[in-house]
Amino acid sequence: MKVIYNILFTLFFFNSLQAQLPDLIPNPVDMKAGLPGNQFTLNSETTVRLNDSAFTPSATYLNNFLQQHYKLDLRTADSATSQQVSNVISLVRSAGENTQPDEYKLNVSNQGIIIQASTDAGMFYGIQTLLQLLPIAAQGNYFVIPAVDIYDFPRFGYRGMHLDVSRHFFDVTFVKRYIDYLAMHKLNYFHWHLTDDHGWRIEIKKHPLLTEVGAWRDGSIIGLYPGNGNDGIRHGGYYTQEEIKEVVKYAQDRYITVIPEIEMPGHSMAVLAAYPELSTTPHLPKKVAQTWGIFNKFNNVLLPSEQTFTFLEEVLTEVMALFPSPYIHIGGDECAKIWWKQSAFTQKLMKEKGLKDETGVQSYFIHRIEEFVNSKGKTIIGWDEILDGGLAPNAIVMSWRGEKGGVAAAKQKHKVIMAPENFMYFNHKQFLKEDSLTAQRYVPLEVVYQYDPIPTGLTEAEQTYIWGGQGNLWTEYITNPAKVEYQLFPRLDALSEILWSPKDKRNYPDFKRRLKTQFKRYDLLNINYPKRYL
Numbered sequence: 001m002k003v004i005y006n007i008l009f010t011l012f013f014f015n016s017l018q019a020q021l022p023d024l025i026p027n028p029v030d031m032k033a034g035l036p037g038n039q040f041t042l043n044s045e046t047t048v049r050l051n052d053s054a055f056t057p058s059a060t061y062l063n064n065f066l067q068q069h070y071k072l073d074l075r076t077a078d079s080a081t082s083q084q085v086s087n088v089i090s091l092v093r094s095a096g097e098n099t100q101p102d103e104y105k106l107n108v109s110n111q112g113i114i115i116q117a118s119t120d121a122g123m124f125y126g127i128q129t130l131l132q133l134l135p136i137a138a139q140g141n142y143f144v145i146p147a148v149d150i151y152d153f154p155r156f157g158y159r160g161m162h163l164d165v166s167r168h169f170f171d172v173t174f175v176k177r178y179i180d181y182l183a184m185h186k187l188n189y190f191h192w193h194l195t196d197d198h199g200w201r202i203e204i205k206k207h208p209l210l211t212e213v214g215a216w217r218d219g220s221i222i223g224l225y226p227g228n229g230n231d232g233i234r235h236g237g238y239y240t241q242e243e244i245k246e247v248v249k250y251a252q253d254r255y256i257t258v259i260p261e262i263e264m265p266g267h268s269m270a271v272l273a274a275y276p277e278l279s280t281t282p283h284l285p286k287k288v289a290q291t292w293g294i295f296n297k298f299n300n301v302l303l304p305s306e307q308t309f310t311f312l313e314e315v316l317t318e319v320m321a322l323f324p325s326p327y328i329h330i331g332g333d334e335c336a337k338i339w340w341k342q343s344a345f346t347q348k349l350m351k352e353k354g355l356k357d358e359t360g361v362q363s364y365f366i367h368r369i370e371e372f373v374n375s376k377g378k379t380i381i382g383w384d385e386i387l388d389g390g391l392a393p394n395a396i397v398m399s400w401r402g403e404k405g406g407v408a409a410a411k412q413k414h415k416v417i418m419a420p421e422n423f424m425y426f427n428h429k430q431f432l433k434e435d436s437l438t439a440q441r442y443v444p445l446e447v448v449y450q451y452d453p454i455p456t457g458l459t460e461a462e463q464t465y466i467w468g469g470q471g472n473l474w475t476e477y478i479t480n481p482a483k484v485e486y487q488l489f490p491r492l493d494a495l496s497e498i499l500w501s502p503k504d505k506r507n508y509p510d511f512k513r514r515l516k517t518q519f520k521r522y523d524l525l526n527i528n529y530p531k532r533y534l
Contacts, residue, residue: 022146023517024132025493026186026500027510034147038110042134043142044072045087051079052093057253058124059091065131069524070138088112089130091123103153106130108145121255125152125186136520156453158417158468159499160189160259161492163484166196166270167292167475169237174481176250181488181527183254185496190251191329191470193261194239197269197289197300201238202260202322206314209274211238217288224437224477225292236288244322257325259381264312265365266335269300278308280343292476294334301339304349304365313372320376327396328373333383335362363389370395381417384409398470400424403455410458410465418469423451426491427474431532437477438487445533449494449508471495482528489522489529490515 021033048059059076066072079090089112094105096118104117104126115126129152133145161182163170170178179190194201200214216236221227239247251258269289272279276286280303294300302308320328337358340346346361355361362385370380370392381396384405391397396415399406406416418424421441426448428441453469471492478484493515497506515533522529 022133022148023514024129025514025518026497027505028150028152029502030151032149034109034149038147040108040110040113040145041142042145046074046089048074048076048089049079050091054120055091055123058127062127086111090114092116094118100153101157106150108148124255128184128186136524154500155502156468156499158189159187160191160417160468160470161187162191162193162470162472164193164473164475165201166193166199168479169199169201170481172239172243172247175247179251179254179256181492182256185492186500187496188256190256190258191261192258195263195270196267197294199236199288200270202244203238203240204315204318206318213274214270214288217290219290221291227291230290241322248323258323259325259327259329260319260323261329261331262315262319263331264369265302265362266300267331268302269298278302278311280339280346296336296338299339301335303343304346304361309368312369316373320378327379327381329381330369331383332366332386335385359389367392407455407457410462413465415467416465417467418453419472423448424469424471426471426487427478430491439477445491445494446508448491449498449511451498452503453498469499485528486530489527490533493518
């Protein structure tokens with residue numbers, strides 16, 4: 001009887017400890033509570049100790065966060081010179097044998113905190129988890145962090161979030177803040193949608209009219225498309241090349257790769273306003289688009305001429321020099337074929353190249369661009385329309401029109417990023433009745449959370465081509481940073497968990513419970529999220 005009692009007591013004790021586990025998002029692979037009374041006290045005497053100088057960006061990030069939000073300034077020391085044995089946060093390079101990509105281990109006890117990782121990114125993810133272990137408020141001039149053991153690594157290699165800065169421009173200060181949001185949620189790719197019909201947002205020195213003309217529009221429609229008139233307000237802006245470098249460096253320090261998107265061959269009205277000779281109708285007047293819903297209504301398509309390809313190669317040469325990312329997104333979506341059908345030049349080109357229809361023209365266009373980008377040592381990513389007419393040999397497909405394009409690409413052994421609109425477009429409303437103007441589809445939090453990036457119908461081998469997933473934020477109806485945050489949160493939390501956590505660890509009721517603590521963190525950071533969730 002005594003043995004049974006001891007077993008029951010042990011089980012009760014263990015379960016009670018587990019019930020007190022911290023509320024973390026995304027949910028780690030494995031987390032165990034430590035013994036009561038074994039918690040760590042963080043104070044002004046705590047030292048951050050590194051055994052590898054490559055961990056300095058992570059230590060700097062930790063210290064800056066503590067200074068900004070907790071008014072706490074920690075000393076950083078090299079493990080070879082520091083004699084302190086307790087009250088230490090140790091950042092330790094592990095051997096890296098038999099490890100998962102970017103894994104980390106985090107242990108909290110009354111002696112100190114140890115974060116182990118074999119990669120720099122893994123250490124940064126451990127720091128992000130540590131920051132979630134902090135209490136929202138200090139207990140006097142110190143902070144108590146619960147005893148815990150965590151082992152963690154990401155499920156997918158590509159964990160991305162997109163921001164459209166063409167429809168509405170956002171300055172460098174906010175773009176950096178947006179990148180911080182991604183870093184907090186352990187995302188590692190920022191898809192920067194820099195060009196579209198409504199504005200060109202990146203300085204290209206060889207073609208200055210792109211920003212002198214293409215970066216500005218003379219008004220925007222009022223209300224939902226087709227709108228109730230035009231506001232007549234000049235809108236625009238662009239990033240200088242120095243500002244681009246600044247953002248890229250900022251993201252690199254947070255282990256985030258910035259992928260620029262330069263739209264082609266459609267979505268190019270801003271280009272054509274600046275350089276109408278690249279249009280199928282160069283004699284007709286052009287202007288930067290002021291309305292949404294361009295597809296098949298306005299001629300926004302580039303002429304597939306040698307002049308156009310030379311122009312694009314010059315643009316991409318400058319873009320690739322600014323972005324160390326091995327990937328360049330070239331759009332490829334919603335390219336209306338009617339303008340090529342009406343173009344004598346394009347019809348002649350089709351006969352010369354043996355292209356059976358205008359879909360073949362798009363494939364020819366993408367193949368030409370891929371060949372150039374590959375020659376510079378980089379890989380193209382395109383929306384799933386780049387499958388039409390034949391997929392370029394090395395292209396990565398971003399599947400947005402549902403999962404069909406992603407499945408087709410995976411079966412052709414191409415890398416795939418899943419971003420289906422009905423699950424991953426955060427510009428759509430998250431409540432049936434919204435407080436402000438929002439794209440009219442309904443993508444609530446639970447729909448995002450329940451999505452799995454691995455589509456059905458793929459063999460085990462084909463599933464390996466699903467690189468990961470991405471959330472997208474288009475800004476036709478998003479005009480300011482507060483609205484960006486309102487649309488982003490807390491769906492970004494759901495995105496982070498479906499891309500990071502093991503599938504069998506996902507539990508929507510538990511996720512909603514953990515969100516209550518996450519909202520307190522957002523209050524600390526002054527993030528604007530929908531208070532309806534409270």
